[in-house]
Amino acid sequence: MRLELLAFDLLLIGPPVVASFRRSTFFLDRWRWAWASAAVVGLPALVWLAWMSSSGGVIFSPAHSLVGTGLSVMGLPLGAIFLVPAIAFACLFCWRVGFAEAAAAQAPKPWQSGLHAVLLVALAAGVMGLVGGGPRHAQLALLAVGLLSPLDLALRTKLVARAQFWAMLAAVVLLTLVFGGALIQRGIVAHSADAIVGFALIGVPIEDLGYALALAGAAVLVFAHLEQRAAASASKGLIARLIERRFGGYRQLLHPIDEQLPLALTTPRKVAVIGAGLAGIGAATKLAERGFAVTLLERNDYIGGKLGAWKTTMPDGREIGMDHGFHAFFHQYYNLNAFFKKLGLDRSYRNIGDYMILAEDGQSYSFKAISTTPLLNLLSLARHGVYDLREVSGRETGLEMEALLRYDPTQTYATHDEISFASFSAKAKLPASLGLVFNTFSRVFFADPDKMSMAELIKSFHFYYLSNDCGLIYEYVNDDFGTSLLGPLREYMQGHGVDIRTGCEIRKIEREAEGGFEVDGERFDYVVIASDVVGTRALFERSPSLAAAAPKTAAKVATLEPGQPYSVFRLWLDRGVNRELPGFVITERVRLLDSITLMHQIQDESANWVAQREAAGERGAVVELHCYAIPEDLYPSGAVDEAQLRELFLAELHHFLPELADAVVIHEHLYVRRDFPAFHVGKHATRPGWETDLDNLFLAGDWVVLPFPAMLMEAAYSAGLLAANRICRAESLREEQVWTVPQRGFMAGWPKRPF
Structure with a gap:
């Protein structure tokens, strides 16, 4: 059979190609390097083979190959x-699947450099x-074999000094004996x-x-070099560049800024910012930088809102820091991260290393090695x-x-805001593992699947995963x-003149006839309401003249509702955690628990507490448990039973x-707490935006459109930044840059496929 040699090639390369598409091997991601390596080392090998064939050293049987036909080269x-x-390709597959990870995990010992000899x-x-x-x-x-040493040194791959490289060569010997022996025994190849x-x-x-x-050795060395070079340069492939185009x-300016406008205010203007969460802090800081007289009013005794921090007293009388719970600073937080970087606050950032989900059955899902390019990341998940x-x-x-x-x-909310994630999941027949990912993701927005608007979830996936190449790893x-x-x-803020008043709950806001505002008896030219949904709704209810002056806004504010209650439970324990885990992991909910934070791994004060115990011969751990959406059956009368909550958390x-x-x-x-906005089914149509009926009144928070x-x-x-920008525009000042991910999905506007 003259096609027998070709059939042998297919037998050799077929299994690696087919196996590359299976989700367990990771080799498909490296095809471009594998084929490039095979081509680089294959060219001199073919020249040698052609010389051997022409000189009669190697003979290919005409009965088993196409030698002597017009298809010869x-x-x-x-x-x-x-x-x-x-x-070469088959050897690279074996290297990547069987030896590469072990080689990367173990640094060569000094004596192993002698293997070059x-x-x-x-x-x-x-x-x-x-x-x-x-x-x-x-x-x-x-x-040819000896040249592997200078090639390794020239490419700086440092593989010759690793035992795994020699184990790979041993495997190649065995495979050559099997496959080469078959070629010779069948008479397909003969030697002079x-x-x-x-x-x-x-x-x-x-x-x-x-x-x-x-x-095989040369192919592995070139392959490893290409991998190292790609990792060092982080260059994007053609498909990734086309997707970005x-x-x-992935990082877009919301609208251009007029650089000719002045930065500083010349006419005195007073601004009241109500609520000292991130929205209020953002608005207050930017306005104060421009010369506005800003008063920041906060009902709590601390600033920060959901980033708030206070002290808790340990049994030994020591005061130790407590805060609102773990927060992730994703790389696509373009505006917030730029603000923190400007103030030098990003110096305290640390990389989490992995985004991990722990399933109830003990299985874990890691996102550390997932591609970050949109669309390709979906394939990478598979x-x-x-x-x-x-x-x-x-x-x-x-x-x-x-x-x-x-x-x-527009279209997403028209088609999916009235659909819950639970309904969508049932209709789409999501596989169990993918349903787990979606379920854990939906609860981060403080809603159970039967309440979470699918439109809001689609927007969230677009923002966090499908519109940028930042990935899910965060700081x-x-x-x-x-x-x-x-x-x-x-x-x-105080250095820029912001008057910060904590423990100051605003009773009401009066709209003045001349257009200003009176906030608890003090006059202001502008007001930014940056409180949470509960506080904002209550403030409008206590301020009839404000509601009358901004009826459309007041009507939408009246529909605001908080999401389900959530809870944070921090524990100082006398035992350590034995497993190797990231500092924060999401858990598949059994009944209550949504995530676990190992505070002693990520927070200096907690780490010091554990270190002190270990120095005294004891062990310890600081663990924080989160429930983002407490099930309704745990508060049938409206009040949550904290004792029951505690027992469920511990279990x-x-x-x-x-x-x-x-x-x-x-x-x-x-x-x-119960102050997070409800991103529930059908709520988007009545959710207020950051602008209002009045040109000097603005809303800001994680709940505005x-x-x-x-x-x-x-x-x-970003809502606070937009409010500050609009006030700057009203005073003919230069606005701050506002950055965004792409505003529409990759397939937005495409016709639906017919199958």
């Missing part, structure tokens, strides 16, 4: 042409043989007796083993086992899931918020971290 049949890259001896023997007797099969084989020294293993000449080692860039592409490619699931890629600020601050953020923020902590089951609680702090997609802390700060 350089005198070689097509099967021989394809054989070289097929061998083995190859250098082969190189010297090959050179001496060539000088003494001319080019022969065995001498070229020795030379004059071209070989005559020593063979299972019919395979020793020279063929040398060439196989050289081809489709979006028009290849890393989060879901199976076959489960979501059908008409039912696939068409529904396309809504995530079709985000549009956190390395100490309590009071030390890391709020203290410096307070100092900066689920012990389920996920059983080593803490017998831990003694040295100190604990539990609180329940913005002209671009943003969520959580970025939404809150």
Whole structure:
């Protein structure tokens, strides 16, 4: 059969190609480097093979190949042409799947550098043989193997000094004996007796083993070099560049800024900012920088809102920092991160390392190695086992899931705001693993799946995952918020003249006939209401003249509702955590628990507390438990039973971290709040925007409708920034730049597929 050699090539390369598409191997991500490596090392190998064939050293059987036909190249049949890259590709697959990770995990020991000597001896023997007797099969084989040492040194791959590289070469010897022996025994390939020294293993000449080692080793070295270079340069491939071009860039300016306008105010203007969360802090800071007389009014005894921090007293009388709970600072928080960077607050940022979900059955889902390019990240999720592409490619699931890629600020809410995530999930028939990811993600917005608006969830996925290449890995601050953020923020604002009044709840706002406002008897030219949904609604209810002056805004504010209650439970324990986990992990809810924060891994004060215990011969851990949406059956009368909450928290902590089951609680702090906005089904149509009926009254917070997609802390700060910009515009001052992710999804506006 003249196609037998080609069939052999397919047999050799087929399994690696097919296996590359399975989600367990990770090799498909590296195809471009694998084929490039096979081509680079294959060219000199083909030149050698052509020389051997033309000189009669290697003979391809006309009965088993296309030798001598018009399909021959350089005198070689097509099967021989394809054989070289097929061998290289198959060897690279074996390297990547079986040896590469172990090689990367273990640094070579100093003595292992001596392994280069083995190859250098082969190189010297090959050179001496060539000088003494001319080019022969065995001498070229020795030379090819010996060149692996200088190639490794030139490419700086440092693989020759690793045991895994030699284990790979040993595997190549075994594979060559199997496959090479089959070619020889079937008579597909023969060797001239004059071209070989005559020593063979299972019919395979020793020279063929040398060439196989050289081809495989060189392919691995070039492949590793390309991987290292790609990691160092972080260059984007063609597909990634096309996707970014489709979006028009991942970081976009909301609108251009007139650089000719002045920065500083010349006419005195007074602004009241009500609420000292991120929205209020953002508005107050930017306005104070421009010369406005800003009064920041906060009903709590601390600033920061949901970033708030206070002290809790330990049993030994020591005061230790407590705050509102763990917060993630994602890289696509363009405006908030720029603000913190300007003030130097980003110096306290630390990278979390992984975005991890712990399933109830003990399985974990990691997002650390997932591609960050939109669309490619969805494929990467499949290849890393989060879901199976076959489960979501059908008409039912696939068409529904396309809504995530079709985000549009108008169309998405028209089609999906009246649909809950639970209904969407049932209709789309989401596979269990993907449903887990969506469920954990939806609860971060303080709503159970049957309440969460699918439109809001689509916007959230667009903002966090499908509109930028930032990925899900994020930063956190390395100490309590009071030390890391709020203290410096307070100092900066006061340095710019902001009058910060804490413990000051506003009773009402009066609209003056001449257009200004009276806030608890004090007059202001502008007002920014940056309180939470509960406080804002109550303030409008207590301010009839304000509601009458801004009836459309008041009507929308009257529909505001908080989401479900949430709780944070921090524990100081006398035991340690044995598992290697990131500082923050999301958990599949059994009954209550949504996430676990290992505070001693991420916060200096908690780490110091544990270190002090260890210095005294004891162990310890500081663990923070979160429930983002307390189930309704736990507060049937409206009040949450904190004792029941505590028991459920502990039971689920012990389920996920059983080593803490017998831990003694040295100190604990539990609180329940209900001030996060409800992103529930059908709420978007009546949600107020940041602008109002009045040109000197603005709303700000994570609950207002913005002209671009943003969520959580970025939404809150950006709303305050927009309010400050509009006030600057009214006073003919230069505005601040506002950045956004792309405002529409990759497939927005595309016709739906017919299948």
